[in-house]
Amino acid sequence: MNAEPDSVTAAILVIGDEILSGRTKDKNIGTIADYLTAAGIDLREVRIVPDEAEMIVEAINALRARYTYLFTTGGIGPTHDDITADCVAQAFGVEIDVDERARAMLLERHKPEDLNEARLRMARIPFGADLIANPISKAPGFRIGNVMVMAGVPAIMQVMLDAVGPTLRGGAAMQSVTVEAKGVPEGTYAGDLGAIAKRYDTVSIGSYPMMTPEGFRNRIVARARDPEALAAAVAEIEALVARLTA
Amino acid sequence: MNAEPDSVTAAILVIGDEILSGRTKDKNIGTIADYLTAAGIDLREVRIVPDEAEMIVEAINALRARYTYLFTTGGIGPTHDDITADCVAQAFGVEIDVDERARAMLLERHKPEDLNEARLRMARIPFGADLIANPISKAPGFRIGNVMVMAGVPAIMQVMLDAVGPTLRGGAAMQSVTVEAKGVPEGTYAGDLGAIAKRYDTVSIGSYPMMTPEGFRNRIVARARDPEALAAAVAEIEALVARLTA
Structure with a gap:
């Protein structure tokens, strides 16, 4: 973005x-x-x-x-x-x-x-x-x-x-929502996440791997100034994670 | 430097x-x-x-x-x-x-x-x-x-x-010596320290204030690749601190 x-x-x-x-x-x-x-x-x-x-x-x-x-x-x-x-x-x-x-x-x-x-x-x-x-x-x-x-x-x-x-002159505050990827590896959701990111071009979507004692635990963070676009993108990301953990 | x-x-x-x-x-x-x-x-x-x-x-x-x-x-x-x-x-x-x-x-x-x-x-x-x-x-x-x-x-x-x-190709390792300013305020030694820094142009001399519960505790750090120039500059810095804490 x-x-x-x-x-x-x-x-x-x-x-x-x-x-x-x-x-x-x-x-x-x-x-x-x-x-x-x-x-x-x-x-x-x-x-x-x-x-x-x-x-x-x-x-x-x-x-x-x-x-x-x-x-x-x-x-x-x-x-x-x-x-x-x-x-x-x-x-x-x-x-x-x-x-x-x-x-x-x-x-x-x-x-x-x-x-x-x-x-x-x-x-x-x-x-x-x-x-x-x-x-x-x-x-x-x-x-x-x-x-x-x-x-x-x-x-x-x-x-x-x-x-x-x-x-200082502030802008509309950037809002962010974090979706826990619940142990799904980045490489498993990366393709679908990229497609979501492409559809929501006012939403900045990032994937952040973190090493923990249990292995990688990834977080997907969506950020935007437009609350409606943000909510819609987050709903799609959550559905993606739910599908992969079902 | x-x-x-x-x-x-x-x-x-x-x-x-x-x-x-x-x-x-x-x-x-x-x-x-x-x-x-x-x-x-x-x-x-x-x-x-x-x-x-x-x-x-x-x-x-x-x-x-x-x-x-x-x-x-x-x-x-x-x-x-x-x-x-x-x-x-x-x-x-x-x-x-x-x-x-x-x-x-x-x-x-x-x-x-x-x-x-x-x-x-x-x-x-x-x-x-x-x-x-x-x-x-x-x-x-x-x-x-x-x-x-x-x-x-x-x-x-x-x-x-x-x-x-x-x-990687390394250089001659930079050596550094830290002189504790023992509670002497930066503003008290800054003039003399600047004169030392000017005389030793191959030595990088910095002064770093740190806040502690006892107030500012400053450190003077001298860094150089040439050990002789470093030792000479450090001797002058130590003499300066000693003079100010005498």
């Missing part, structure tokens, strides 16, 4: 060497994916890139042009490898400097004499951006155009997502 | 609507990342795309041109939404058909009368590819050119990675 022309779409850009080296296992992709699905926004693509300006800028520009929204995570701390804000400014062709609103937020946590050059990096915001509050450690994220720039630490990313999420 | 000209690089392409919807949380990226790091191969980029031919083909061609190796996961089962093999063939401009070696593998698990059209989809292999054995459920992955096509089910992906991994 292709994205419908009126659907609201999104991409995620995860920034950080630590994810690519395997040292840190990403948790943010799954969190954002769940959030967007519930909001009726189609997550269409994810990229993970290292802390390198050229790759970050290229990915920002490719993804923000292609989708309704782009969410980035990571690279907005105080250290030399935190270059996301500069890359966003470069991608948009705007200036970046210490933002007084962001400085005020940092002063809620740090004494003025502790607000050294490194910490002030966290207040550097591209011109024209709106801040995204961070109740946990105060250093804000920001939104510029259709790009939401968030922290990489999962707990902070979560509060930023909660803050910015309600400002 | 940019990838050195003689380094061996890789990308991962995760294929599947179920990851983008959040229904399934990916585990393969972290597994492959760990494996590549241990083998001295630099994972440089990851993309996740839906089960749509145009996006899959575009990503395969972008990534295989840019990196030494490309690993794909997902989309090689028997159902209609399993289109990875066809997309790989299209990306390489080669034909695809049932491969007799792959059919023989499937016959180890399925009776000939059960090898229906859907199951035979799993034996469709692009011309010129080498098979990657799958001891668990028999349906093979394959390698064509610099692209390794593997299953999405994590246990099967793992055995395929174990099978194909030893055939």
Whole structure:
């Protein structure tokens, strides 16, 4: 199923060497994916890139042009490898400097004499951006155009997502129904399932094998924005499974 | 730190609507990342795309041109939404058909009368590819050119990675040393750490905040292929932390 022309779409850009080296296992992709699905926004693509300006800028520009929204995570701390804000400014062709609103937020946590050059990096915001509050450690994220720039630490990313999420335009929520294949092997129902998928072109139908101690236990998931089409497709899938388990 | 000209690089392409919807949380990226790091191969980029031919083909061609190796996961089962093999063939401009070696593998698990059209989809292999054995459920992955096509089910992906991994050209293994920042805030050491990173341009130095019940506990990780440069940089980082905790 292709994205419908009126659907609201999104991409995620995860920034950080630590994810690519395997040292840190990403948790943010799954969190954002769940959030967007519930909001009726189609997550269409994810990229993970290292802390390198050229790759970050290229990915920002490719993804923000292609989708309704782009969410980035990571690279907005105080250290030399935190270059996301500069890359966003470069991608948009705007200036970046210490933002007084962001400085005020940092002063809620740090004494003025502790607000050294490194910490002030966290207040550097591209011109024209709106801040995204961070109740946990105060250093804000920001939104510029259709790009939401968030922290990489999962707990902070979560509060930023909660803050910015309600400002986004949602689509009709995607509804999904899962049909348990009850031990019927994928290869047994694949032909008939493909025929059903072909008939219901507004319903996205997937088959997902899972290994369990009892062998493969497959699930068939049907997803659609149109409840009637969804119900009709699910009825056919259930009839198929019933026929094969009779 | 940019990838050195003689380094061996890789990308991962995760294929599947179920990851983008959040229904399934990916585990393969972290597994492959760990494996590549241990083998001295630099994972440089990851993309996740839906089960749509145009996006899959575009990503395969972008990534295989840019990196030494490309690993794909997902989309090689028997159902209609399993289109990875066809997309790989299209990306390489080669034909695809049932491969007799792959059919023989499937016959180890399925009776000939059960090898229906859907199951035979799993034996469709692009011309010129080498098979990657799958001891668990028999349906093979394959390698064509610099692209390794593997299953999405994590246990099967793992055995395929174990099978194909030893055939890859590894680089000098990246070594890493972690220095505990012992509660020193990132903003306190960021300036000096950045100066160290600038002096050691063959050493990749990152600072990673982690939230714990006791507040932020940061880790500084230095990574390099050159053990002498790594040791020298680590000595400076340790001296910096010692100075700040004295």
